[in-house]
Amino acid sequence: METNVEARPVIKVQAPAPVRDEMAQAAEQHEIKMTARDVNVYYGDKQALFDVSLDILDRSVTALIGPSGCGKSTFLRCLDRMNDVIEGCRVTGSITLDGQDVYAPQVDPVQLRARVGMVFQKPNPFPKSIFENVAYGPRIHGLIKTKADAEEVVVNSLTKAGLFEEVKDRLQESGTGLSGGQQQRLCIARAISVNPEVILMDEPCSALDPIATARIESLMDELKENYCIVIVTHSMQQAARVSQRTAFFHLGKLVEGDETAKIFTNPTDIRTQDYVTGRFG
Amino acid sequence: MSEAQTIGRRRPARELASLESNRRVRARYAADRRLQAYGIIAIGLAIGLLGILLASLIATGYPAFTQTKVNLEIYVDPAKVDPKDPAQGNFRAIVRDALVSNFPEATTDKQKTDLTKILTSDASYIVRDYVVRHPETVGQRVTLPIAVSDPFDQLYKGVIPKEVDALSWSQVEWFERLQNRGVVVAEGGRTNLKLDVYIDPARIESGPPPTGDFAAVARDSLQAYLPDVHDTLLFTMLADNAPDAIKQRLEADPSLIGKTVSIALPVSEPFEVLAKGGTPKVPNPRFTAAQIAAFDALAARGLVHATFNWELFFNADSRFPERAGLAGAIMGTFYMLIVCFALSFPIGIAAAVYLEEFAPKNRLTDLIEVNINNLAAVPSVVFGLLGLAVFLGFFGLPRSTPLVGGMVLSLVTLPTIIIATRAALKAVPPSIREAALGVGASKHQVMLHHVLPLAMPGILTGTIIGMAHALGETAPLLLIGMNAFIPSVESMGVLEPATTLPTQIFSWADSPERGFVSRTSAAILVLLGFLVVMNMVAIVLRHRFERKW
Numbered sequence: 001m002e003t004n005v006e007a008r009p010v011i012k013v014q015a016p017a018p019v020r021d022e023m024a025q026a027a028e029q030h031e032i033k034m035t036a037r038d039v040n041v042y043y044g045d046k047q048a049l050f051d052v053s054l055d056i057l058d059r060s061v062t063a064l065i066g067p068s069g070c071g072k073s074t075f076l077r078c079l080d081r082m083n084d085v086i087e088g089c090r091v092t093g094s095i096t097l098d099g100q101d102v103y104a105p106q107v108d109p110v111q112l113r114a115r116v117g118m119v120f121q122k123p124n125p126f127p128k129s130i131f132e133n134v135a136y137g138p139r140i141h142g143l144i145k146t147k148a149d150a151e152e153v154v155v156n157s158l159t160k161a162g163l164f165e166e167v168k169d170r171l172q173e174s175g176t177g178l179s180g181g182q183q184q185r186l187c188i189a190r191a192i193s194v195n196p197e198v199i200l201m202d203e204p205c206s207a208l209d210p211i212a213t214a215r216i217e218s219l220m221d222e223l224k225e226n227y228c229i230v231i232v233t234h235s236m237q238q239a240a241r242v243s244q245r246t247a248f249f250h251l252g253k254l255v256e257g258d259e260t261a262k263i264f265t266n267p268t269d270i271r272t273q274d275y276v277t278g279r280f281g
Numbered sequence: 282m283s284e285a286q287t288i289g290r291r292r293p294a295r296e297l298a299s300l301e302s303n304r305r306v307r308a309r310y311a312a313d314r315r316l317q318a319y320g321i322i323a324i325g326l327a328i329g330l331l332g333i334l335l336a337s338l339i340a341t342g343y344p345a346f347t348q349t350k351v352n353l354e355i356y357v358d359p360a361k362v363d364p365k366d367p368a369q370g371n372f373r374a375i376v377r378d379a380l381v382s383n384f385p386e387a388t389t390d391k392q393k394t395d396l397t398k399i400l401t402s403d404a405s406y407i408v409r410d411y412v413v414r415h416p417e418t419v420g421q422r423v424t425l426p427i428a429v430s431d432p433f434d435q436l437y438k439g440v441i442p443k444e445v446d447a448l449s450w451s452q453v454e455w456f457e458r459l460q461n462r463g464v465v466v467a468e469g470g471r472t473n474l475k476l477d478v479y480i481d482p483a484r485i486e487s488g489p490p491p492t493g494d495f496a497a498v499a500r501d502s503l504q505a506y507l508p509d510v511h512d513t514l515l516f517t518m519l520a521d522n523a524p525d526a527i528k529q530r531l532e533a534d535p536s537l538i539g540k541t542v543s544i545a546l547p548v549s550e551p552f553e554v555l556a557k558g559g560t561p562k563v564p565n566p567r568f569t570a571a572q573i574a575a576f577d578a579l580a581a582r583g584l585v586h587a588t589f590n591w592e593l594f595f596n597a598d599s600r601f602p603e604r605a606g607l608a609g610a611i612m613g614t615f616y617m618l619i620v621c622f623a624l625s626f627p628i629g630i631a632a633a634v635y636l637e638e639f640a641p642k643n644r645l646t647d648l649i650e651v652n653i654n655n656l657a658a659v660p661s662v663v664f665g666l667l668g669l670a671v672f673l674g675f676f677g678l679p680r681s682t683p684l685v686g687g688m689v690l691s692l693v694t695l696p697t698i699i700i701a702t703r704a705a706l707k708a709v710p711p712s713i714r715e716a717a718l719g720v721g722a723s724k725h726q727v728m729l730h731h732v733l734p735l736a737m738p739g740i741l742t743g744t745i746i747g748m749a750h751a752l753g754e755t756a757p758l759l760l761i762g763m764n765a766f767i768p769s770v771e772s773m774g775v776l777e778p779a780t781t782l783p784t785q786i787f788s789w790a791d792s793p794e795r796g797f798v799s800r801t802s803a804a805i806l807v808l809l810g811f812l813v814v815m816n817m818v819a820i821v822l823r824h825r826f827e828r829k830w
Contacts, residue, residue: 080719082715082718082719085714085718087642110721110722110723111721112721113718113719113720113721114720114721117719117720118715118719119719120712120715120716120719122712124710124712124713124715124716125716126713126716126717126731127713127735136717136720136722136730137720137721137722140720140721140722140723140726140730141721187716190716190720191719191720193720194720194721
């Protein structure tokens with residue numbers, strides 16, 4: 001799998017300047033993986049996001065928090081162009097991945113999604129076998145040629161997702177027969193099977209019980225060593241637990257984005273303070 | 282709980298079982314039960330009607346599943362059949378000789394011809410086909426089961442009686458009216474009508490001996506009793522010797538001419554039976570007495586038997602019901618449905634996938650959508666006319682062929698398949714599409730790998746419903762001439778004239794022969810059987826797909 005990363009042409013460009021000075025320190029420790037500059041999103045006539053600018057650092061967890069309808073999921077879906085399939089959706093501004101504009105005309109969203117994986121709110125394994133669920137992505141991207149390749153990828157991905165021990169005896173059984181937490185980890189395994197660089201998670205634990213949530217959270221902790229993770233969450237405790245950086249959205253605007261500890265203890269904006277202390281939201 | 286713990290004024294406790302609330306609860310339960318009862322009544326009605334339909338079809342159709350045959354010993358006379366070329370023999374004479382040899386009393390040609398009418402008119406072909414297959418039988422005696430002709434088949438099955446009622450109900454009614462007036466009297470074991478007869482001088486010469494139209498006088502006097510009856514059948518009430526009674530009376534007393542006199546006129550034989558309380562019968566006019574006797578003799582010797590009618594499935598159509606079968610119609614239906622499926626399944630799915638997944642939402646696609654829904658409501662006869670004008674008239678495709686029939690029926694089934702496919706595609710949860718898109722599947726991969734397989738059970742159901750619709754279509758096929766008379770299945774093909782099950786039913790229902798009545802019902806049962814089989818195939822396919830996914 002490492003060979004695949006190297007085989008892919010990585011265009012090195014200079015990282016854009018960080019939005020705020022505070023971010024510069026963080027940027028020294030972590031390379032900036034994705035940037036968003038002045039992103040506006042419209043659904044038909046309705047504007048959902050207003051001038052959002054944010055840097056997302058590699059090998060860390062970035063949490064997007066905010067009340068319902070604030071645009072955090074919309075922003076997340078802009079990062080891998082999942083909004084493209086929504087009729088009447090329009091995105092302006094620029095989003096880059098390793099300095100490349102992901103909305104450039106020559107960028108194929110299918111290729112982009114191989115590098116930016118996604119895990120959804122509701123566990124949505126394909127109604128196929130566990131093996132097929134994981135092997136499907138690598139197969140359509142031509143990453144695996146033989147059955148041995150497929151087995152290697154499946155075992156690796158399931159191991160990384162912390163699911164292999166539980167399902168190793170029933171890889172041919174349907175993925176939909178697993179429990180909710182197992183299904184979500186299967187979806188994570190499916191997402192990392194194509195060897196992405198960024199993993200987007202849209203409220204991955206909202207349909208799970210606390211024990212399954214704890215497993216996913218510890219999994220995120222492990223995965224952040226190798227991946228750039230962006231997670232949308234409604235739970236501020238979860239954001240505080242798993243993320244290194246947090247961005248607070250309100251009414252389609254990015255109010256504040258900073259290190260998690262700062263957002264929760266010493267936010268700059270009064271709205272952030274009100275939200276994290278539970279005054280509204 | 283003490284008062285101190287409550288905050289504010291305590292609300293009076295509501296009775297859980299007050300009179301009023303009990304009444305409301307009872308009314309609600311009654312309404313629930315009524316709703317349930319309406320549903321049960323509706324289902325009962327539907328099942329009852331279906332049961333009546335099936336019962337009447339089976340009751341009418343079951344005789345067609347057996348065929349009466351005569352085991353006829355046949356001498357394949359080498360004088361009439363050339364062993365080198367057995368197909369050219371005079372088999373008509375051979376069959377006739379074989380049958381007549383059982384009845385030495387038949388001597389004249391007329392009698393012999395009457396006897397051969399017991400057997401199907403195709404008997405000579407049955408023997409010929411047998412001899413052609415077995416040429417070594419020339420010069421030998423063989424016993425072959427030969428189908429009897431339709432009237433005797435029906436007679437043996439008891440569908441038509443050996444004897445029929447001699448009198449119509451109106452004749453019986455006239456006689457009862459006369460009885461009520463006391464005109465009917467029994468004298469010395471004979472039944473007479475004691476009528477006031479006016480001896481019309483215009484009809485009778487005094488003689489002696491008196492001459493004239495005594496029969497007309499008898500008729501006039503009978504008519505005078507029933508002036509409202511204007512039917513010559515009335516006069517069958519009088520025996521042939523009734524005028525003689527008048528004549529004898531006049532011979533005894535010529536002075537009665539011009540006067541009205543009471544004379545007892547004898548009634549005819551059937552009315553004699555009726556007056557004695559019996560039901561008068563006459564032999565069925567379809568048969569001659571000799572034919573009946575001969576058939577009974579064959580039956581008494583154990584040569585006549587009813588066997589399962591395999592010919593119904595393996596014979597093609599025939600003018601003679603006892604030889605007619607559904608093989609041609611089944612083959613034609615099969616070819617036509619293959620063409621229909623091959624056209625409408627891929628086209629329907631492609632159209633539905635495009636409209637559902639790829640088409641931009643604009644006025645043009647809206648218009649297409651509305652019109653597809655409208656097409657589903659267009660009467661199929663209109664598609665038949667379209668096929669006649671376009672496929673036959675403009676493109677000049679061959680008439681009556683399964684190709685054109687399948688093309689026309691695919692027009693009928695396409696809207697059904699498109700609508701069902703779109704509904705099935707819509708029913709696939711969006712999370713599956715998102716999941717596939719999320720791992721980087723392209724649009725067609727999402728479609729082919731995930732959405733279509735998941736929608737396939739719904740698509741198959743829609744397709745089977747459409748094909749079942751096509752299986753039963755009649756009107757458009759009549760318009761393109763797919764009710765051809767196909768006496769042999771050997772030459773059938775997609776580009777050859779053909780008939781189908783529903784058009785065969787239509788043709789048979791139109792035929793006057795008694796045997797086609799039961800055959801029509803039997804053909805309907807076969808058609809329903811095909812529908813049931815198709816639905817079962819659909820269910821099996823669905824289950825298979827559902828297990829896999």
